[in-house]
Amino acid sequence: LSEYAPPPNPNSDHLVAANPFDDNYNALSY
Amino acid sequence: MYAKGSKGSAVPSDSQAREKLALYVYEYLLHMGAQKSAQTFLSEIRWEKNIMLGEPPGFLHSWWCVFWDLYCMAPDCREACAPSSEPKAFPDF
Amino acid sequence: MYAKGSKGSAVPSDSQAREKLALYVYEYLLHMGAQKSAQTFLSEIRWEKNIMLGEPPGFLHSWWCVFWDLYCMAPDCREACAPSSEPKAFPDF
Numbered sequence: 001l002s003e004y005a006p007p008p009n010p011n012s013d014h015l016v017a018a019n020p021f022d023d024n025y026n027a028l029s030y
Numbered sequence: 031m032y033a034k035g036s037k038g039s040a041v042p043s044d045s046q047a048r049e050k051l052a053l054y055v056y057e058y059l060l061h062m063g064a065q066k067s068a069q070t071f072l073s074e075i076r077w078e079k080n081i082m083l084g085e086p087p088g089f090l091h092s093w094w095c096v097f098w099d100l101y102c103m104a105p106d107c108r109e110a111c112a113p114s115s116e117p118k119a120f121p122d123f
Numbered sequence: 124m125y126a127k128g129s130k131g132s133a134v135p136s137d138s139q140a141r142e143k144l145a146l147y148v149y150e151y152l153l154h155m156g157a158q159k160s161a162q163t164f165l166s167e168i169r170w171e172k173n174i175m176l177g178e179p180p181g182f183l184h185s186w187w188c189v190f191w192d193l194y195c196m197a198p199d200c201r202e203a204c205a206p207s208s209e210p211k212a213f214p215d216f
Contacts, residue, residue, distance in 0.1 A: 001075065006052035006179035007082040016082045017057035019089050020050060023195070026201040028068045047191040051184060055148055059160075062145070064167040070154065071160035091144060098140040098188075112167075 053081065054090040061086045146174060147183040154179040 001008075052075060059068035060083060072078075145168060153176065159207035162169075 002154060002179060004048065004184055005155040005157075006048040006075055006077075008096070010049050010053075010079055012079070014080050014082065016119065017053050017084045017089060018082075019092075022067050043195075044188070047188050048184075051151075051187045054185075055151060056197060058144075059128075059164060062168060064164050067160050067164035067167050070163050071157050074157040074160055075155065086216075092142075094144045095137070096194065097138050098143065 052077070054088065054093075056081060057083050057088040058090040061088045061091065124175065145170065146164040147186075147197065150176050150181040154181040154184065 052071075056068055056071055059065075059071060140167075145164075149164055149170070152164060156179050
């Protein structure tokens with residue numbers, strides 16, 4: 001993996017591919 | 031780049047941006063029908079997380095199209111967009 | 124959406140946006156080190172055109188990081204960045 005690759009261990013156990021700029025984003029994330 | 035730290039403080043974090051982009055690329059691959067590529071991508075970046083997708087076509091595609099529309103509508107870009115100049119014009123825009 | 128028509132006129136085109144995004148995603152996968160996923164992606168979408176890559180980390184990564192940086196650096200975001208207020212701050216910004 002290159003230096004630009006994402007970190008191998010994201011903080012969350014669940015990842016939500018929602019619009020991060022959406023008002024409902026955190027409702028989905030949490 | 032600032033991440034939202036666990037205590038609410040602003041902490042620079044390129045990794046947060048990279049993590050989000052990888053997530054959206056994964057979603058994009060699935061919505062495009064490239065399931066094998068999507069799964070291979072997860073294994074290559076060593077992610078073993080549960081991932082919830084958004085509705086098709088996904089955030090990356092929608093977000094990209096907004097900016098592509100803006101680019102195509104900009105008067106300077108319409109005038110300048112010969113094929114040879116297009117690749118340079120978009121980052122400049 | 125406008126495409127660059129074959130006669131040089133500016134004509135809207137969703138397909139052009141999709142094509143560009145696919146190319147940039149491919150470039151992204153390669154520059155991340157996910158070569159296998161990149162090649163699988165091309166075969167799954169049946170890409171048959173020549174590809175010219177940019178320098179690492181590639182356009183998609185750079186483009187995304189610009190917007191993520193702006194989002195994280197906005198004063199309203201820094202002050203208001205409790206988890207519940209973060210999503211609203213960016214559109215305001």
